[in-house]
Amino acid sequence: xxxxxxxxxxxxxxxxxxxxxxxxxxxxxxxxxxxxxxxxxxxxxxxxxxxxxxxxxxxxxxxxxxxxxxxxxxxxxxxxxxxxxxxxxxxxxxxxxxxxxxxxxxxxxxxxxxxxxxxxxxxxxxxxxxxxxxxxxxx
Numbered sequence: 001x002x003x004x005x006x007x008x009x010x011x012x013x014x015x016x017x018x019x020x021x022x023x024x025x026x027x028x029x030x031x032x033x034x035x036x037x038x039x040x041x042x043x044x045x046x047x048x049x050x051x052x053x054x055x056x057x058x059x060x061x062x063x064x065x066x067x068x069x070x071x072x073x074x075x076x077x078x079x080x081x082x083x084x085x086x087x088x089x090x091x092x093x094x095x096x097x098x099x100x101x102x103x104x105x106x107x108x109x110x111x112x113x114x115x116x117x118x119x120x121x122x123x124x125x126x127x128x129x130x131x132x133x134x135x136x137x138x139x
Contacts, residue, residue, distance in 0.1 A: 024071075027064045031057050032123055035106070037130050042090060042098050044135035050098075051090040058083050074112055082108060 012020075038053035058079055065072035082105040089097040106123060113121040129135055 021067050022063075024064060024068055027060050027067070028121075031060050034060065035123070036126055037133065037135075039102055039125055040129040041133070041135050042095065042102070044129070045093075045137040046135050047090050047093050048138055049133065049135065051087060054083060054087050054090060058087075071116070074115070078105070078108060078112070 034053045034056040038050050038057065041047075041050035041053060061075045061079065061083075065075045082101060086098065086101045086105060089095075089101055106125070110122050113119065113123075
C-alpha cells in the first residue's frame with residue numbers, strides 16, 4: 001500500500017536492535033522473581049507451578065547467554081549441574097532434594113556474581129511468599 005507510513009521509516013540497524021534487547025540487569029531481575037516463586041510454589045506443594053518457574057529461569061538464562069556470550073559457559077554448567085537436578089526433584093515431588101538443590105544453586109549463583117566482578121549482588125530468598133499467585137497444591 002503506497003500510503004503505508006511504515007514504509008517511510010528506514011529499517012533498524014543491527015546495532016539499534018541490539019540496543020533494544022534487555023540487558024543483564026533486566027534479565028537477572030526476572031530470574032530473581034522466578035526463582036523466588038519457584039521456591040515458594042515447591043514449598044506449597046504446587047509442583048507444576050514450581051517447575052514452570054524453574055523452566056522460566058532456564059529460559060531467561062539461555063537468553064542471557066545469547067545477549068552476553070561471556071557468561072554462556074557458566075550458564076550452561078549451571079543448567080546442567082543444578083537446574084536439571086532441580087527440575088528432576090520437582091517432577092518427582094521430592095521436597096527435600098528440591099531444597100538441597102535450590103540452596104546449592106542459590107549459593108552457586110552468588111559465587112558466579114563474585115567471579116564476574118559483581119560481589120555486591122548476593123541473592124537471598126525473601127522471607128515472605130509472593131502474594132500474587134496461589135502457591136498451594138493445584139486442584
